[in-house]
Amino acid sequence: GESVGLHLPTLSVQEGDNSIINCAYSNSASDYFIWYKQESGKGPQFIIDIRSNMDKRQGQRVTVLLNKTVKHLSLQIAATQPGDSAVYFCAENSNDYKLSFGAGTTVTVRA
Amino acid sequence: EAQVTQNPRYLITVTGKKLTVTCSQNMNHEYMSWYRQDPGLGLRQIYYSMNVEVTDKGDVPEGYKVSRKEKRNFPLILESPSPNQTSLYFCASRKGNTEAFFGQGTRLTVV
Numbered sequence: 001g002e003s004v005g006l007h008l009p010t011l012s013v014q015e016g017d018n019s020i021i022n023c024a025y026s027n028s029a030s031d032y033f034i035w036y037k038q039e040s041g042k043g044p045q046f047i048i049d050i051r052s053n054m055d056k057r058q059g060q061r062v063t064v065l066l067n068k069t070v071k072h073l074s075l076q077i078a079a080t081q082p083g084d085s086a087v088y089f090c091a092e093n094s095n096d097y098k099l100s101f102g103a104g105t106t107v108t109v110r111a
Numbered sequence: 112e113a114q115v116t117q118n119p120r121y122l123i124t125v126t127g128k129k130l131t132v133t134c135s136q137n138m139n140h141e142y143m144s145w146y147r148q149d150p151g152l153g154l155r156q157i158y159y160s161m162n163v164e165v166t167d168k169g170d171v172p173e174g175y176k177v178s179r180k181e182k183r184n185f186p187l188i189l190e191s192p193s194p195n196q197t198s199l200y201f202c203a204s205r206k207g208n209t210e211a212f213f214g215q216g217t218r219l220t221v222v
Contacts, residue, residue: 009151031208032208034210034211036213041216042215042216043115043201043213043214043215043216044154044201044213045213046210046211046212049209049210089153089154091211093208097142097159097161097205097207097208098144098156098159098169099144099156099203099205099211100156101146101153101154101155102153103151103152103153104153
């Protein structure tokens with residue numbers, strides 16, 4: 001079946017460095033992608049999204065890149081802070097407004 | 112404040128005892144869904160609803176029921192809970208092909 005997956009389950013980053021979290025998707029018909037952040041004991045929170053007619057979108061300290069040729073999505077976090085420690089999920093929107101999620105990447109920021 | 116509210120946050124129950132987890136959203140969203148989150152598996156969709164009186168199965172619907180009698184409410188019903196339904200549950204709502212808003216989660220333990 002089609003799925004969204006993340007390349008690495010964990011990522012350890014030095015405070016102040018940039019983080020890159022990767023995600024592979026397999027549904028070429030997906031037209032919308034979202035990155036979520038989930039802190040311990042909380043529900044997923046929206047970080048940034050991108051539609052399939054774009055290849056890059058920037059927010060505050062975050063950038064999402066979309067490569068439709070290889071079905072790859074990435075989230076870049078600039079100057080990673082301790083508050084960025086969380087689980088990050090990518091999600092793709094396929095038919096019927098269904099969001100499919102990857103397994104998540106746990107980001108740990110080292111002081 | 113725009114939000115998705117789930118209740119209860121924590122629940123311990125015994126096998127076979129019917130339970131309902133409530134979900135309410137105040138954003139007038141048409142689309143609502145339920146997910147379960149298990150370690151290493153990300154978020155998997157249980158059921159979704161595209162509008163009042165319209166519900167459909169997600170990826171893991173076995174053992175669950177839902178109803179959508181009003182636009183704001185989307186309860187999840189476990190008629191006869193079993194230990195393999197021990198999980199963290201999230202309700203989400205969205206307006207069309209946009210970001211989904213998540214509740215705070217319900218941690219269910221079935222013994």
